[in-house]
Amino acid sequence: MNIIILGAGQVGTSLAELLSDENNDVTVVDLDQGRLRQLQDRLDIRTITGHASDPDILLQADIEEADMLIATTQNDDTNIVACQLAHVMHKTPTKIARVRSPSFLNHPELFDRNQNTDAIPINVLISPESLVKDYILQLIAYPGSLQVVDFADSKVRILALRVRAGSLLINKEIRDIKNHLPAGIETRIVAIYRKGEVVMPTGSVRLREDDEVFFMAVPNAIPTIIKSLRQSKLRPTRNIMIAGGGNIGYNLAKELERQKHKVKIIDHNIERARIIAETLDETIIIHGDVSDKSLLVEENIDEIDLFLAVTNSDEANIISGMLAKKLGVKRVIALVNNQSYIDLIHLNSIDVAISADQITTSHLLHYMRQGDTVKAFTLRRGAAEAMEVIVHGSENTSKIIGKRIGEIDWPTDITIGCVIREDHVMIAHRDITIEAEDHVVLFLTDRSRAKDVAELFIPKEKTSWL
Known part of the structure; x- marks a missing residue:
């Protein structure tokens, strides 16, 4: 695909890294020559220095040849105008804009051309802050989870857990796990990571302490499965402290109030603290430094069930998160965008490190x-990928329709998680026969296999697309 990315900030850079690795023709536009030079030194991409909403710059970026425009600058107006220009100048098929302002996000009708042909021509609006908020809320909903991803309109979920000492499942073979779950509870383990290495989840593999296990199940079954995987009953997440009162922290607190959690926010900016204090009903707002030990102790940090570090500074999030953990907080989630920082974080200090860039790129991945x-959706900080793909064609044109899962020559390093047929979720086993219009959810431990998977799902008469 020919893709133009406007903006070489964190999101734009993350997208460029992802897309250039997959043999796309990528052009990045930014005003900062230094950033562009650094990108071009590392990646096989083209860069152009200029303003993202300048028609001449878009022409220089070959907008006439673009299959997709992704506008990720820090300015909402620039991103919206750039998409409008791409539509007028070329009718670019897919136009994606990063938009942060609630004024735009609260009025989706402005961008819905199905309802209004005069609407702004943007196919997808992305708000990294909203995506991060939703991602964290999923982690809160399942205490102890490392990652939660929905598929098939939330009919099925993939959830990652670390197997803790004392779990009844330690040293049990995967094929025997069903014997340790209540009747009617079905799950499928789609991947295991052991000391950073992939362990393919065959029936004879035994779970070990500290394994990172990705399992798939319908939402109603997940709490029971979590309880079975843990060694003891988890402490309910009742008292939550949020470091940072920016868009993410504020919107998290707003939602957590509705869910009847007890919430405290710490923010260093007195004006921001006053603003959010006036708009939140139950949340306690504290003006101060999130890494101030005496302040945390004064605010009874030892009574906090969950500490969320979501300031605009990776360093502040890491330091405050590690300090909170040391002071007795059971669970810490920190927003850390710098990959090198994530690699240095000791697992015993911060339970979950999340990246806004990776969450955003994952949200856009299926368009590519x-x-x-x-x-x-990328998993394990981009090392793996989960996909939901629709089966099209007939037995005459498809390589998989009419065949049982066990008969299909799947690419190596993938696990089939489930098949969704209309509203029915079937946890995968080798005797399920694939039918046209089935949704198949699968897990790739090697993301480079995505193209091989696509070749299986595209009917013969359409192989010219590849």
Whole structure:
């Protein structure tokens, strides 16, 4: 695909890294020559220095040849105008804009051309702050989880857990796990990471302490599965402290209030603290430094069940998160965008480190996939990928329709998680026969296999697309 990325900030850079690795023709536009030079030194991309909403700059970026425009600058107006220009100048098929302002996000009708042909021509609006908020809320909903991803309109979920000491499942073979779950509870382990290495989840593999296990199940079954994987009953997440009262922290507190959690926010900016204090009803607002030990102790940090570090500074999030953990907080989630920082974080200090860039790129990933990919999401900080793909064609044109899962020559390093047929979720086993219009959710431990998967799902008469 020919893709133009406007903005070489964190999100734009993350997208460029992802897309250039997959043999796309990528052009990045930014005003900062230094950033562009650094990108071009590392990646096989083209860069152009200039303003993202300048028609001449878009022409220089070959907007006439672009399949996709992704506007990720820090300025909402620039991103919206750039998408409008791309539509007028070329009718660019897919236009994606990063938008932060609630004034735009609260009025989706401005961008819905199905309802109004005069609407702003943007196919997808992305708000990294909103995506991070939703991601964290999923982690809160399942205490102890490392990652939660929905598929098939939330009919099925992939959830990652670390196997703790004392779990009944330690040293049990995967094929025997069903014997340790209540009747009617179905799950499928789609991947295991052991000391950073992939362990393919065959029936004879035994779970070990500290394994990172990705399992798939319907939402109603997940709490029971979590309880079975843990060694003891988890402490309910009742008292939550949020470091940072920016867009993410504020919106998290707003939602957590509705869910009847007890919430405290610490922010260093007195004006911001006053503003959010006036708009939140139950949340306690504290003006101060999130890494001030005496302040945390004074605010009874030892009574906090969950500490969320979501300031605009990676360093502040890491330091405050590690301090909170040392002071007795059971669970710490920190927003850390710098990959090198994430690699240095000791697992015993911060339970979950999340990246706004990776969450955002994952949200857009299925637009870059071949075949009818409904959703694709990177896992383990981009090391793996989960996909939901629709099966099209007939037995005469498809390589998989009419065949049982066990008969199909799947690419190596993938696990089939489930098949969704209309509203029915079937946890995968080798005797399920694939039918046209089935949704198949699968896990790739090697993301480079995504193209091989697409080739299986695209009917013969459409292989010229590849």
